[in-house]
């Protein structure tokens with residue numbers, strides 16, 4: 073037959089080995105009323121303390137530059153900086169980014185995303201897309217109040233993602249400072265590096281060449297240059 077335990081006495085366990093030293097309530101405490109009045113007095117005093125809360129959404133919080141809000145595409149001179157390399161989509165843990173690359177022979181940066189979408193239902197605001205982007209083309213903005221009423225609305229297309237670089241200045245400055253500190257001379261970000269063009273590097277640009285042929289030509293040009301530098 074199971075032994076009947078003494079229920080008046082708390083059982084000792086790993087979390088409460090000192091149960092014998094538990095404080096006994098005084099008479100006034102056991103009435104509870106003085107304690108309730110004390111709590112009310114404490115709450116009343118807080119009315120006159122400085123407030124740290126905001127009346128959102130009437131009052132908006134302006135986050136610091138380190139804040140990671142909604143990822144956006146940087147618009148530079150009316151165009152996206154993005155060259156549709158796909159690195160951000162590759163690095164994105166929940167696979168929230170999708171894009172299709174296209175080419176524009178008249179544009180110095182040659183490639184651009186035909187479409188670029190971020191599924192904000194999937195985004196976890198990790199900032200990996202921003203970390204890996206070689207063009208400073210996608211950054212985390214200050215935008216935190218994001219609302220949608222359907223799944224379709226949660227998919228942000230290129231037009232909704234583009235934000236002029238002037239409006240992202242604080243974050244771009246922060247990133248430069250942070251990346252330079254992290255990678256030192258190996259990073260040393262230069263804005264003009266944003267345009268990578270095989271064509272610009274070619275000594276004799278031949279528009280009849282395919283991209284592979286251009287790369288081959290570039291390699292041989294680089295080798296000739298390296299040899300001549302070495303001979304000097």
Ligand code: SF4
Nearest residue numbers: 164195196198199201
């Ligand atoms: S912040 Fe993270 S989850 Fe969101 S799009 Fe960028 S990589 Fe993907």
Ligand code: SF4
Nearest residue numbers: 154155157158160205
């Ligand atoms: S990593 Fe940057 S340049 Fe490459 S596709 Fe993403 S946003 Fe565009």
